[in-house]
Amino acid sequence: MPRTRASLLALTLAALTATSAFAQDDRAAAFDKLFEQLDSERLNPATPEAAKAEVARLRALVPPGDRRRELLYESTECFQSPEDVRAALAYAQQGLAASKALGDAEVEARFQLCEASVQEMLGQVQAALPLYTRGIELARRSEHPALVGDGLVLRGNTYSYIGRHAEALMDFMAAQRLYDGAHQAERSEGNLQNIAVAYRRMGESQKAREYLERSREIAKKHEDWPSLAVVAVQMGFLYQDLGRADLALPQFEEAVRIARLRLDTSLLSGTQLGLASAQVELGRYAQALSTLQAAKAGYASTGDQGDAGMVAVIEARARAGLGQTQQALALYATAEKILQSDQNDRYLEMMYPHRAALYERTGNATAALADYKRYLALREKRLAARAEQRTLMLRQQTDAAQRDFENQRLRTEKSMREQDVQALLKARRWQRIAIALGVALIAVLGLIVGRQIVRTRRLRVLASTDELTGVANRRRIELIGADAVAQSRADDRPLCVIAFDIDGFKAINDAHGHLIGDQVIARVAETCQHTLRQFDEIGRMGGEEFVVLLPDTTIDAARQVAERLRANVEALNFRDIAPALKVTISVGVTALAPRDAGLADLVARADQALYQAKAAGRNCVRTT
Numbered sequence: 001m002p003r004t005r006a007s008l009l010a011l012t013l014a015a016l017t018a019t020s021a022f023a024q025d026d027r028a029a030a031f032d033k034l035f036e037q038l039d040s041e042r043l044n045p046a047t048p049e050a051a052k053a054e055v056a057r058l059r060a061l062v063p064p065g066d067r068r069r070e071l072l073y074e075s076t077e078c079f080q081s082p083e084d085v086r087a088a089l090a091y092a093q094q095g096l097a098a099s100k101a102l103g104d105a106e107v108e109a110r111f112q113l114c115e116a117s118v119q120e121m122l123g124q125v126q127a128a129l130p131l132y133t134r135g136i137e138l139a140r141r142s143e144h145p146a147l148v149g150d151g152l153v154l155r156g157n158t159y160s161y162i163g164r165h166a167e168a169l170m171d172f173m174a175a176q177r178l179y180d181g182a183h184q185a186e187r188s189e190g191n192l193q194n195i196a197v198a199y200r201r202m203g204e205s206q207k208a209r210e211y212l213e214r215s216r217e218i219a220k221k222h223e224d225w226p227s228l229a230v231v232a233v234q235m236g237f238l239y240q241d242l243g244r245a246d247l248a249l250p251q252f253e254e255a256v257r258i259a260r261l262r263l264d265t266s267l268l269s270g271t272q273l274g275l276a277s278a279q280v281e282l283g284r285y286a287q288a289l290s291t292l293q294a295a296k297a298g299y300a301s302t303g304d305q306g307d308a309g310m311v312a313v314i315e316a317r318a319r320a321g322l323g324q325t326q327q328a329l330a331l332y333a334t335a336e337k338i339l340q341s342d343q344n345d346r347y348l349e350m351m352y353p354h355r356a357a358l359y360e361r362t363g364n365a366t367a368a369l370a371d372y373k374r375y376l377a378l379r380e381k382r383l384a385a386r387a388e389q390r391t392l393m394l395r396q397q398t399d400a401a402q403r404d405f406e407n408q409r410l411r412t413e414k415s416m417r418e419q420d421v422q423a424l425l426k427a428r429r430w431q432r433i434a435i436a437l438g439v440a441l442i443a444v445l446g447l448i449v450g451r452q453i454v455r456t457r458r459l460r461v462l463a464s465t466d467e468l469t470g471v472a473n474r475r476r477i478e479l480i481g482a483d484a485v486a487q488s489r490a491d492d493r494p495l496c497v498i499a500f501d502i503d504g505f506k507a508i509n510d511a512h513g514h515l516i517g518d519q520v521i522a523r524v525a526e527t528c529q530h531t532l533r534q535f536d537e538i539g540r541m542g543g544e545e546f547v548v549l550l551p552d553t554t555i556d557a558a559r560q561v562a563e564r565l566r567a568n569v570e571a572l573n574f575r576d577i578a579p580a581l582k583v584t585i586s587v588g589v590t591a592l593a594p595r596d597a598g599l600a601d602l603v604a605r606a607d608q609a610l611y612q613a614k615a616a617g618r619n620c621v622r623t624t
Contacts, residue, residue: 031061031069038076040146040186055080068107071099075110081264082118085303089118106147109138113151120158123305125342128158145182149175153194160198163346166388169198189218193230200238201346203386208238225262229255233274245281252278269298273307276314285321288314309338313351320358328358349378383493387552466540468518469525477539477547481599484537484549488592495592496558497599498548499606500528500565503584503618505544512578519577524585527568532561547603555591555623562587562621570619584619586610 035058055076062070074095082088092115099108116131132155139147156171172194179188196211212231219227236251252275259268272295279288292315299307312335320328332355339348356371464476472480481497488495502508502524509517521544528546529538537549548565550558566587574581588609596602609624616622 027061027063028066028069031058031063031073034058034061035069035072035076040184052080067098067102068104071095071102071104071107072110075099075107075114078111078114079117081267082121082302085118085121085305089115089122092118104142105138106142106144109135109142109144109147109151112138113154117154121302121304121306123308123338123342125158125162125306125344129155132158145178146184146187149178149182149184149187149191152178153191156194156198160194160201162342162344163201163382163385165198165202166385169195169202172198189215190227192218193227193234197234200234200241203241205238205242208234212238225258226267229258229263229267229271232258233271236274236278240278240281245278249275249278249282269295269304270307272298273311273314276318277310280314280317280321283321285318288318289322292318309335309342309344310347312338313347313354316351317354320354325358325362329355332358345378345381349375349382352378383491384552387491387493466525469522469540471525471529471546472537472539474539474541477537477541477549478599480537480539481547481549481602484551485592485596485599485602488551493552494554495602496550496553496555496589497591497602497606498550498558498562498565498587498589499603499610500546500548500562500585500587501610502544503586503614508581508583512581516577516581520574520581520583523572523574524569524583527572528565531564531568536561541603547606555589558589558591559621559623562589566619566621586613586618587621588613589621589623 034054038054038058055073058073058076062073074091078088078092078095092111095111096108096115099111102108112131112135116128116135119131120128132151136148136151136155139151152171152175156168156175159165159171160168172191176188176191176195179185179191192211192215196208196215199205199211200208212234215227216231218224219231232251232255236248236255239245239248239251252271255271256268256275259271272291276288276291276295279285279291292311296311299305299311312331316328316331316335319331332351335351336348339351352371352375356368356375359365359368359371464472466473484495487493502520505517505520508520521540524544525538525540525546528548532538532548535551539547539549541547548561550561553561566585569583569585572583574583588606588611590602590605590609592602605624609622612622612624613620
């Protein structure tokens with residue numbers, strides 16, 4: 001009997017152990033499922049309270065003693081809207097230290113990204129950027145594509161905030177590719193807002209509107225209230241960028257309404273900030289101050305200082321509008337210090353004209369002039385960056401098209417291979433014959449197509465290139481010039497034109513013959529082309545006459561380019577064809593003016609300056 005009792009006890013303990021193990025496994029599986037839903041945003045709680053309840057449910061599912069899942073839960077908690085930002089920073093840093101000790105790259109990446117986002121809330125934008133980069137690298141090391149995409153989105157938003165829109169767009173587009181590859185539809189849809197904001201800040205209003213409208217439809221479908229609020233805010237800023245504060249106001253009011261009913265207090269403050277900016281634009285200064293007070297109270301309740309610079313700018317404008325000059329100037333000084341610390345040129349450019357106008361009203365012309373100069377310098381920097389960003393955008397679109405083409409080609413090849421295998425199983429002999437005939441046909445077609453492509457390219461080059469010099473011919477330079485004039489006016493950028501011809505060219509022909517004359521023209525064209533920048537254009541108008549287009553170039557800079565052209569031609573050595581021959585050019589320079597109807601007006605004015613150079617004794621530069 002004792003042995004029987006012992007056996008029964010052993011069986012009972014074994015059964016309890018097995019039951020406990022199964023329960024542990026079930027709990028871990030339930031945790032993993034809920035964590036994945038929250039992390040991928042497939043679970044979309046209707047209210048902040050519901051979101052907190054889901055996070056609490058995740059905590060309850062952590063298996064006892066499972067340190068990794070406990071840290072995953074804590075990383076989710078880390079990204080919740082904080083009630084105290086400094087406490088949130090300490091929480092993130094503690095989690096980071098624990099994940100390092102655990103040696104888990106994925107968990108460490110999550111806490112690193114969380115720490116970076118909290119640093120940004122504290123106004124430490126420049127400190128946050130390298131933290132985001134480290135978090136992205138950790139996510140790559142953990143081979144978690146969607147988490148890499150999350151890091152790119154977070155860093156891209158920071159780049160966009162401080163005006164580095166090209167880098168922001170690169171991050172957003174890279175994240176979009178990762179999300180699509182990982183089949184993360186919710187993340188991909190949410191990223192549309194980020195792409196829209198980048199386009200808006202780059203001045204691409206139509207593209208921004210398209211992405212925002214797509215994002216709004218998706219958010220309505222899923223009742224995604226945070227996204228609906230963000231879209232409304234961004235629509236408001238888009239209308240403000242277009243100078244339509246009257247259309248921006250209802251967008252911000254809608255965002256505030258959604259935030260009050262559906263979102264956390266911390267998210268309400270951002271919508272109120274946008275509303276206050278529209279009220280200031282419409283001259284509703286007292287209303288703006290009241291709205292700002294509510295926003296500041298929300299920010300203060302969490303310790304969020306990420307928008308402190310913009311809060312100060314908007315309040316300064318409102319107080320200036322109410323005649324509270326000294327308070328406004330003090331707020332502008334505070335805003336300037338914050339924005340300079342963040343290297344936020346975009347908001348500084350917005351601020352300086354308003355402060356300059358206030359200085360003018362108080363009779364401080366010196367300070368006003370200094371602010372206008374700062375504004376113009378930042379505007380010039382932004383316009384130059386916009387050109388770079390548009391170039392990057394076009395490059396990305398080209399790369400995307402090439403990737404799509406390559407993916408389609410690979411899919412087609414895979415499908416063909418599968419069909420070939422099936423056909424080979426049915427009839428090996430006939431399949432070999434068909435493959436041989438197909439290869440031969442492809443080779444013949446490839447040869448024909450290749451020859452046609454070469455011929456087409458050759459004809460295109462001949463149609464647009466001067467045969468003697470290799471530079472653009474008259475027709476080509478006129479087409480390029482028309483585009484340059486239109487682009488210059490669209491972007492409010494300078495454009496200059498140089499006209500030059502070879503001095504005494506008829507005498508060169510008479511003394512040395514037309515063959516030597518042709519070589520002189522060719523060498524002058526080659527020297528000038530090597531002197532110019534990559535994006536400058538030179539074309540032969542006929543005979544020994546040439547025109548040069550200088551986009552994004554002021555008249556002073558164009559005069560320096562013209563002088564370099566003149567000096568480099570004068571330095572040419574023709575001893576190999578005519579030992580005593582010296583060649584010079586006379587140059588005329590002009591700049592695009594509002595009265596110009598098109599390129600022909602610029603060329604005519606440059607020709608006038610060229611004639612002045614001839615009259616002044618040749619081998620010189622004149623401007624008009």
